[in-house]
Amino acid sequence: MDIRIERATAQWQRIQRSKRAMPYLLYHLGPRREACGLHLKWDGVLLPVDDPWWRTHFPPNSNGCTCGVRQISKHEHQKILASGKAKTSASDDGIEPGWAFNLGL
Known part of the structure; x- marks a missing residue:
């Protein structure tokens, strides 16, 4: 299994365990921005952990994607x-075929 998939799965499990204290996720681009070109519009998306958008947009979202999320508190x-500096809505496009799912679910 791809190490990015293993990490995303483990991260999602940690997020679920701590979502009461830190109920939001902030999408950010990774260091290999050229591999995440279509994801530029998601940089800064800030949504609740349980928002349906994360079911299809929890990174990685394509081959070579280095995007990530940071879990944050209400404060x-x-x-x-x-x-x-945050976006409270996001588009649904930009995911390569076969990547439109949350690896941790």
Whole structure:
């Protein structure tokens, strides 16, 4: 199994265990941005852990994708929203065929 898939699965399990204290996820681009070109529009997406969008957009979202998520608290969520650096909605396009699922579910 691909190590990225194993990591994503383990991360999703950790997120589920700690979502009461840290109920939000922030999508961010990884260091290999050229491999994530279609994902640029998702950089900064900030949604609740249980938002349906994460069922299909929890990274990785393509071969070579190095995007990730960071789990955050309600307090940090408010600070990020106040800064104007977050997106509270996201498009559904940009995932390569065969990657439109959350590996941890």
